[in-house]
Amino acid sequence: MNEGEMLLIKVPASTANLGPGFDSIGLALNLYLTLEVARSECWEVIPLTEELKEFPNDESNFIIRTAIEVAKTFETILAPCQIKVDSNIPLARGLGSSASAIVAGIELADQVGNLQLTKQQKFEIASKMEGHPDNVGASIFGGLVIGCQIGEEVDAEIIHSIDLDVLAVIPEEELLTKSSRGVLPSSLSFGEAVSAGAVSNLLVAALLTGNLKLAGKMMKQDKYHQPYRKELVPHLQIMEEQAYKLGAYGVALSGAGPTVLCFVKPGEMDSLMEGLTAILPEMCFLPLEIDKEGSICSGAIATEIK
């Protein structure tokens, strides 16, 4: 690794929950946060989009703070860098922008601090920081990730065989995950919990066997969060009523919202998009695919402190 070489970090967006997989299931999507990293005299962030200009340009930037904090836990001080940040992940729309930023920070610490972390270690650190493994798991591993975080332990299975396309229906207004978690109940009865778990189990089984119609039915049956978040995201109800008729086999709130996703068989996107545009003309429609690689680093940067 030579001084002056350029490091590239690329982290995909994600959708969490897929309906009943609350705080557990994540799917990586082909929108990306990218960092172009070079050695510098001091920490500096150069935003390459208008949206990113709202964030600090120095080490108080969330990505750099994350990197410094991670390195510190490995008793490592990071040499400062200049970072060009680019992203086409909409912020605070339920497409995992904060999880991507956390994963980018961990990758930055790993590369600049030469920590040599495994994917599992990155997953553990990221889950702890985010508080749940769904988005960060998808951003690290790519594909469909089903994770379980209990105390300090986090385990996951990663499935790359799912074949589907996704239509993201994104409103103009932001919805912070924190606010959207604020409307959730603090407890469910034993009976409700059993029923909600059964729906989630069957969603996973249906995704694995390719029974997409049943998977879509289970997405709509979620009992953990969508019924409570509908008041914040009125187009979820409209899409549940209309999208199935227009050929989608599944509709789910993306993460904490406000984006709503339709799941479609490859090749059936156009008629769905046309039909939904007529019903919800104020929304932004974004056809997406599954990212199967997860976070990637390429190139290199010198690790010694100046």
Ligand SMILES: Nc1ncnc2c1ncn2[C@@H]1O[C@H](COP(=O)(O)OP(=O)(O)O)[C@@H](O)[C@H]1O
């Ligand atoms: N590239 C980034 N740089 C700095 N902070 C970011 C970045 N991306 C996301 N964030 C932080 O995460 C917040 C959005 O997180 P959140 O409410 O969880 O929504 P979501 O993760 O669904 O986009 C932003 O308001 C910002 O504070």
Ligand SMILES: N[C@@H](CCOP(=O)(O)O)C(=O)O
């Ligand atoms: N399981 C979380 C996922 C939040 O995802 P985000 O993309 O909205 O940050 C939740 O549903 O709160």
